[in-house]
Amino acid sequence: MLNPYEHEDADKLAASVERTLPVLTELRERADAEGVPVIYVNDNHEDWETSRDELVKSALDGARPDLIEPILPREDDLFLAKTRHSIFYATPLEHILNQEDIDRIVLAGQVTEQCILYSALDAYIRHLDVSVPRDAVAHIFEDLADASLTMMERNMHAEVCEAGDCRLGERH
Numbered sequence: 001m002l003n004p005y006e007h008e009d010a011d012k013l014a015a016s017v018e019r020t021l022p023v024l025t026e027l028r029e030r031a032d033a034e035g036v037p038v039i040y041v042n043d044n045h046e047d048w049e050t051s052r053d054e055l056v057k058s059a060l061d062g063a064r065p066d067l068i069e070p071i072l073p074r075e076d077d078l079f080l081a082k083t084r085h086s087i088f089y090a091t092p093l094e095h096i097l098n099q100e101d102i103d104r105i106v107l108a109g110q111v112t113e114q115c116i117l118y119s120a121l122d123a124y125i126r127h128l129d130v131s132v133p134r135d136a137v138a139h140i141f142e143d144l145a146d147a148s149l150t151m152m153e154r155n156m157h158a159e160v161c162e163a164g165d166c167r168l169g170e171r172h
Helices: 010-033 052-060 093-099 112-125 142-155
Strands: 039-043 078-082 104-106 129-133 159-161
Touching: 039 093, 052 078, 078 093, 112 129, 112 142, 129 142, 142 159
Parallel strands: 039 078, 104 129, 129 159
Antiparallel strands: none
């Protein structure tokens, strides 16, 4: 979500983020209320020495700080930088989830047809349960996002749901 929105297709993505942002903030509040950990995994934009604070500053200094401020990572949120699309690629996330005995993840953020899709596939091949709240993921191309959500549901057995209906924590 830490995006300076200064890239090709940024306007399309920003329009989608505008619609999903209220749902994302509510989802984070619900996770807090249910005691579910929130982990940020954000692109480092191939700046191998960048820090969490620098990514935050870059996003806030970008074209749409209004889309960044409501969803800024908090001090106690785990924050990982990723190199490319998947949250698992070149990150310690799999190890962290194993250490914490977490076998279910909820993917929210951007971009549905890229980062969310690839992360869902990587989670699936790691035998993790995945939920994707369709109203808490932003896209660039709506048709590709719709197809991606269908693929996640059918091929990866992801729970694709509305954020208010998605199960965050343990099965009941």
